Amino acid sequence: MSEEVKFWHLRNHQLFWVLNNSQVRQLCIITNYKRAKKGEMIDFGEHESSRIYLLKRGNLKIVQVDEEGNELIVDIIQKGELFGSLNFGQDNGSYEYAQVLTDSVVLCSFNTADFERLLAEHPTLAISYTKLIGFRLKRIKNNYSNLFFKNTKERLIAFLTDWANREGRFTGNQVCIDNFLTQKEISQIICSSRQTTTQLFNEWEQQGLISYSRKEIMIKNLKELA
Known part of the structure; x- marks a missing residue:
């Protein structure tokens, strides 16, 4: 260079x-x-x-x-x-x-x-x-606080919200995130089992809240998900 x-x-x-x-x-x-x-x-x-x-x-x-x-x-x-x-x-x-x-x-x-x-x-x-x-350090501290005070669903929502605000492309309340994490890695980040994380994603897809793929995560309405 x-x-x-x-x-x-x-x-x-x-x-x-x-x-x-x-x-x-x-x-x-x-x-x-x-x-x-x-x-x-x-x-x-x-x-x-x-x-x-x-x-x-x-x-x-x-x-x-x-x-x-x-x-x-x-x-x-x-x-x-x-x-x-x-x-x-x-x-x-x-x-x-x-x-x-x-x-x-x-x-x-x-x-x-x-x-x-x-x-x-x-x-x-x-x-x-x-x-x-x-x-x-504040972000890491918040992550640790989430482990103590939030359940798995709340931790996943908090993680997706933070990810969306940091890297997502917004169109109104809808946001698209380029997905570079596996569900196993997301589970590790929020200290959950992969099975539970997959179940939550599947439920949200069935409810029309998100669209999940290996390449991107589309959250139809971030406020509604949160």
């Missing part, structure tokens, strides 16, 4: 709006770009090799693995979002990795140590970074 393309990718991202053009061009020097295909796993690295990623195109899921080897999908990463070693090396007793959900993704990445120095040099960038991470 040319330096000019790198520059405009970074220049147009809201995280780096606080930097001037000269500072963004310097940033290009420590930035790496890569492409990954559907199903490919992305390890965040450890210690000196750890990295912070910025998703330029496509979608990923973040999977957390606890000490017993149990896996949980904790977040879906969309275009423009940050992920990776965001805690700067702090160990919380679990392991995380990303996996590509769409046909391909384009990733911009920084060595964690380089990015940490960058934040120290530019306090306004550190504030912008903190805000972006805060939004993601």
Whole structure:
């Protein structure tokens, strides 16, 4: 990827709006770009090799693995979002990795140590970074709250509503979502059985509330579903 393309990718991202053009061009020097295909796993690295990623195109899921080897999908990463070693090396007793959900993704990445120095040099960038991470943590916190206070049907509705608001194409109350998740993955996200998730989708289709396929989910009336 040319330096000019790198520059405009970074220049147009809201995280780096606080930097001037000269500072963004310097940033290009420590930035790496890569492409990954559907199903490919992305390890965040450890210690000196750890990295912070910025998703330029496509979608990923973040999977957390606890000490017993149990896996949980904790977040879906969309275009423009940050992920990776965001805690700067702090160990919380679990392991995380990303996996590509769409046909391909384009990733911009920084060595964690380089990015940490960058934040120290530019306090306004550190504030912008903190805000972006805060939004993601709030979303994850809401997901965990849903597990405790909502039943399976309510969790699925909350997930679809959030997905629609983030990526859906609206026509009035009707919304179309490009579907890159299997029903098994949706079940994992909302901590439900696949059978229950499938049953809910089938019921809503019979009621004329949604139209579900492997490629897209059409919600006929988001307010009525909610």
